[in-house]
Amino acid sequence: MAVHTDISQLKGISRPIVTIGTFDGVHAGHKAILSKVVTYAREVGGESVLLTFEPHPRKVLFPTQPLGIITPLQRKTELIAATGIQHIVVVPFTKEFAALSAEDYIKNVLVDPLRPHTIIIGYDHHFGHDRTGNIDLLRRYAPTYGYNIVEIPAQLIDQATVSSTKIRKAILAGHIAEANTMLGREYTLEGTVVHGKKLGRELGYPTANIAPLNADQVVPGIGIYAVRVRIDNVLYGGMMSIGLNPTVSHTQDVKLEVNIFDIDADLYGQVLEIGFADRLRNEQKFSSLEELIAQLHADKAAAMAALG
Numbered sequence: 001m002a003v004h005t006d007i008s009q010l011k012g013i014s015r016p017i018v019t020i021g022t023f024d025g026v027h028a029g030h031k032a033i034l035s036k037v038v039t040y041a042r043e044v045g046g047e048s049v050l051l052t053f054e055p056h057p058r059k060v061l062f063p064t065q066p067l068g069i070i071t072p073l074q075r076k077t078e079l080i081a082a083t084g085i086q087h088i089v090v091v092p093f094t095k096e097f098a099a100l101s102a103e104d105y106i107k108n109v110l111v112d113p114l115r116p117h118t119i120i121i122g123y124d125h126h127f128g129h130d131r132t133g134n135i136d137l138l139r140r141y142a143p144t145y146g147y148n149i150v151e152i153p154a155q156l157i158d159q160a161t162v163s164s165t166k167i168r169k170a171i172l173a174g175h176i177a178e179a180n181t182m183l184g185r186e187y188t189l190e191g192t193v194v195h196g197k198k199l200g201r202e203l204g205y206p207t208a209n210i211a212p213l214n215a216d217q218v219v220p221g222i223g224i225y226a227v228r229v230r231i232d233n234v235l236y237g238g239m240m241s242i243g244l245n246p247t248v249s250h251t252q253d254v255k256l257e258v259n260i261f262d263i264d265a266d267l268y269g270q271v272l273e274i275g276f277a278d279r280l281r282n283e284q285k286f287s288s289l290e291e292l293i294a295q296l297h298a299d300k301a302a303a304m305a306a307l308g
């Protein structure tokens, strides 16, 4: 799959079959839509193109609302490549971009750079200043600009929207197994290893403290998880605590910490990818460090069983 970040450099895509959207999560509902686009492109001898925006439009339009992204761009790109889509066009979303009239958007963003053969979108897709553009407006301009419009069945669109919301809520609530089932894979989060209180190694369980790479990504709810940790493309089992560490601290900041099995290495500054396999238990306040350590032994056994 080709990744394009400059819409002025899009020459050479033959008979572009274009769909548009954020596709956050790339879950089963999104895959059903993207597979229609891929199949359609094959049938008419065109190339499949997904036009997406970065940052997420809501981040630019409503900067104070929490975003709760499921797949940051890098991960989304990998997952979309796996669906057979041939081109992804990442359009920078800015306030100026959002101010384009719907007519200018059609001409300047779709028609001039892409010369689409077909645009495949749903009834709920809106674009242009004040979201005034939609499939009806695209249909009206079809004869002028010479593209076809194919509507994605409303049922597919509604299913996809419902799934995104359910997945986001499940992750937030710590219902990881449920989220994983809906995603069709393990939920992953990437982060950099930062310094903590240096207590972990004294307990016999050093824990790499994780600062998420994308601050807008959904962090699973407070609790203890069995995880798979990818370091330099090698996978390790591990156990992760997301919480306030009430036994040893009084902070209100949620900390993400992972103890990785079968590794002893200085990881500060490295980027880890954490795959959440299952939730093991709630966070607890223990009356002594000995009790916490005993629980960590039990967690390790439970995590190893959960990871298989």
Ligand SMILES: Cc1cc2nc3c(=O)[nH]c(=O)nc-3n(C[C@H](O)[C@H](O)[C@H](O)COP(=O)(O)O)c2cc1C
Residues within 6 Å of the ligand: 196, 197, 198, 199, 200, 201, 205, 206, 207, 208, 209, 224, 225, 239, 240, 241, 244, 245, 246, 247, 248, 257, 258, 259, 282, 283, 284, 285, 286, 292, 296, 299
């Ligand atoms: C698998 C796992 C489970 C944990 N469970 C708890 C818990 O239930 N309650 C708690 O107060 N701290 C818990 N912790 C965190 C410890 O309190 C400890 O502070 C931390 O691992 C060390 O922090 P540091 O990396 O900043 O030195 C857990 C840590 C891990 C890795």
Ligand SMILES: Nc1ncnc2c1ncn2[C@@H]1O[C@H](COP(=O)(O)OP(=O)(O)O)[C@@H](O)[C@H]1O
Residues within 6 Å of the ligand: 193, 194, 195, 196, 197, 198, 199, 200, 201, 202, 205, 206, 207, 208, 209, 258, 259, 260, 261, 262, 263, 264, 265, 266, 267, 268
């Ligand atoms: N098996 C392991 N799991 C996690 N971190 C490890 C492991 N082995 C070594 N480390 C290193 O130890 C650090 C965690 O030790 P810890 O005493 O908890 O310090 P901190 O409070 O800074 O996290 C990690 O950031 C990493 O560099």
